[in-house]
Amino acid sequence: MDRLTIIKVGGKVVEDTQQLNLLLDQFNRFSGNKILVHGGGNTATEVAGKLGIETELVDGRRITSKSMLDVVTMVYGGLVNKKIVAGLQARGCNAIGLTGADLNLISAIKRPAGEIDYGFVGDVNDVNSRELRLMLNENVVPVVAPLTHDGKGSLLNTNADTIAAELAIELSGHYSTFLFYCFDKPGVLLDPDDDSKIIYELQAEQFNDYKQKGVISTGMLPKLDNGFRAKRNGVKEVLITNTENLSSGRGTRLV
Numbered sequence: 001m002d003r004l005t006i007i008k009v010g011g012k013v014v015e016d017t018q019q020l021n022l023l024l025d026q027f028n029r030f031s032g033n034k035i036l037v038h039g040g041g042n043t044a045t046e047v048a049g050k051l052g053i054e055t056e057l058v059d060g061r062r063i064t065s066k067s068m069l070d071v072v073t074m075v076y077g078g079l080v081n082k083k084i085v086a087g088l089q090a091r092g093c094n095a096i097g098l099t100g101a102d103l104n105l106i107s108a109i110k111r112p113a114g115e116i117d118y119g120f121v122g123d124v125n126d127v128n129s130r131e132l133r134l135m136l137n138e139n140v141v142p143v144v145a146p147l148t149h150d151g152k153g154s155l156l157n158t159n160a161d162t163i164a165a166e167l168a169i170e171l172s173g174h175y176s177t178f179l180f181y182c183f184d185k186p187g188v189l190l191d192p193d194d195d196s197k198i199i200y201e202l203q204a205e206q207f208n209d210y211k212q213k214g215v216i217s218t219g220m221l222p223k224l225d226n227g228f229r230a231k232r233n234g235v236k237e238v239l240i241t242n243t244e245n246l247s248s249g250r251g252t253r254l255v
């Protein structure tokens with residue numbers, strides 16, 4: 001099987017010009033089949049704030065009202081996605097920016113309101129890998145925004161960590177798939193305020209233990225929930241790291 005590299009880059013990296021340039025340089029150096037999935041949560045929060053729309057996150061997932069859905073559509077599908085595509089084109093990488101609605105790439109079901117009503121948040125229903133494979137075969141590099149659609153005309157907001165895992169799981173039937181979560185810290189840390197305390201290998205049982213103790217929290221929860229699900233479902237390797245260590249493979253490996 002050919003190798004496929006999927007890199008998910010978080011909001012804090014894409015919002016910092018220097019970090020973004022470094023990331024795009026690194027990403028451009030990966031040879032072979034590759035896909036970039038991006039977040040942009042902080043920019044969405046900032047833009048929403050300017051429009052007087054309050055942000056509420058539960059375990060790293062955004063409660064998405066109709067007006068917040070409009071904001072994330074503009075920010076993720078527009079500003080962030082196109083900035084990345086232009087940056088890759090400038091490096092000679094033939095990128096195409098996509099949401100889940102484009103080419104019916106990722107359809108989702110609006111999460112039913114339970115204890116928490118997340119609003120216009122989508123749980124992935126289906127990934128259309130055929131179109132992705134056609135693009136990869138033509139050396140086109142998909143850049144995927146964290147937006148899905150319900151097939152009835154509505155976009156839905158889906159966590160970018162989830163999008164990356166869903167693409168990786170679906171494509172692992174066709175490629176030997178490596179999934180990298182690239183964020184602002186060098187890995188999963190024993191103390192989120194101390195970058196030297198990297199957990200180099202993490203097992204699912206340890207994750208549950210750290211979660212209960214509060215060592216792992218907030219935005220790290222969707223990353224690890226999704227990372228372990230990918231690992232259980234055919235993805236060859238899942239690494240959590242930062243831009244500086246992307247090419248060296250240093251960081252937290254899920255085992």
Ligand SMILES: Nc1ncnc2c1ncn2[C@@H]1O[C@H](COP(=O)(O)OP(=O)(O)O)[C@@H](O)[C@H]1O
Binds near residue numbers: 012185
């Ligand atoms: N044990 C941990 N190790 C590293 N980061 C952690 C940990 N627990 C919580 N975090 C927090 O999770 C954040 C990453 O989540 P998030 O900001 O959603 O990432 P992304 O930029 O990929 O969207 C880190 O910046 C950190 O504040």
Ligand SMILES: CC(=O)N[C@@H](CCC(=O)OP(=O)(O)O)C(=O)O
Binds near residue numbers: 012040121161
């Ligand atoms: C449902 C949900 O939580 N969606 C995320 C999508 C963006 C994202 O995941 O961005 P980061 O990777 O920068 O956190 C949100 O709106 O924050």
